[in-house]
Amino acid sequence: MVRESTDIVSIELAGPRGEPLPPWEPGAHIDVQLVTRQQRQYSLCGDPADRSTYRIAVLREEFSRGASMYVHDYLRVGRTVHAGTPRNLFPLLSSERYLLLAAGIGITPILPMARALAERGAHWSLNYAVRDGAQFPFQAELDALGDRVTVNAPDRAGRLDLAQFLAEPRPGTAVYCCGPARFTDAVEEAMAAWPRGGLHLERFEPKIGVTRPNEPFTVRCVRSEVTVDVPAELSMLKALEIAGVAVPGSCLRGVCGSCAVTVLGGEPEHRDSLTSDEHSATMYPCVSRSLTPSLEIDV
Ligand code: FES
Known part of the structure; x- marks a missing residue:
């Protein structure tokens, strides 16, 4: 330690x-x-x-x-x-250029990305927002990566004004971002005008969103040939578990991705913090529900 x-x-x-x-x-x-x-x-x-x-x-x-x-x-x-064994829901995809953004403990997935990009000779840079520029995690390892790393703190390169820094879309640049909710939310907001698919976010905390009241619905598990009623007061994951349909769950907050299931029919209501496409056929039943009276899932 x-x-x-x-x-x-x-x-x-x-x-x-x-x-x-x-x-x-x-x-x-x-x-x-x-x-x-x-x-x-x-x-x-x-x-x-x-x-x-x-x-x-x-x-x-x-x-x-x-x-x-x-x-x-x-x-x-x-x-x-x-x-458990490693799972990757935040993989580095191929891109012309990379902009890595981290704040606080959000440096953890970003540090190995920066090292991998440096080893590959990729075009990349990292902005790391910290409270104290004299004392932040992995300082020596980040310093060793050279001047592609900017540490944003009042006593270093100054605070990062995300709205200004990200105001101009940069085509061909993939942005990887991790940090506390207020940081990831600010990045998302600042990149509203960027091309779709350019922002890759990892959240530690669930995104705050407005959801409609829970309605009961039915789930047909196609492979198991079981139909499960999901009452308003239970999550879909819990209702599946009670019915004996095993779907692994971990965070139970829609942030880790371990309970992912594929939707074959009906329209899911995505309430998780991972889905960026509202029409995605992957849903996370620990928090997500259904917009239609029934769903069919590949379980
Ligand atoms: S258990 Fe983590 S996303 Fe569902």
Whole structure:
């Protein structure tokens, strides 16, 4: 464990017998089960070429749901935690140019992306917004990436005015962004005039949105040949679980992507924080519901 800043600690996880760990690519995360039965998702921020360890980083949250406080106050070197295999819902896609934007703990998926782009000789730059320019996570590793990295803090390059910085669309540039909700929301708003599909966001917290009241609906699970009634007071994921239809769930907040199912019929109401296309056939039943009286899913 390494203290990266006053409120962020990084942790290296190794297999119990030192066995090589499953491979991963920049943008990937793992589920980690700490104290409660609920899992937390953490982006991998180490070196994908190092198959002996995974590195994650954990922020001390003021209103911790348990895991953050446990890591900072009780987890110590040598203890056992349970972790899943890496999944990547934030992959680096091919582009002419890359603009990486991170704030605070949002640097975790962005750091391996920056390293991979530097190794590839790609055209890229990174703006990292931090509160304190004298003390932020992975400082030495970011400094080693050279002048393509700008640290935005009042005592470094100054605060980043996102509205001004992103006002002009840059065709051919893929933007990868991660950070607290107010940062990702501001980036999304500032890029409203950019070409569709140019912004790739990873959120830690659910997007705040206005949803209509819950209505009951029916789900037909085509492969399992089961039909499930989803009452207004239950999530679709819970109703499937009660009916014995296994769909894995992790965050239960529409941010991790682990409960993804493919819709074959009907119209889903996407309430998650991952979907950018309202007509997407992938839905996340931990939070999303149906706009039509029934849905058909490939489960
Ligand atoms: S369980 Fe995380 S998105 Fe549904």
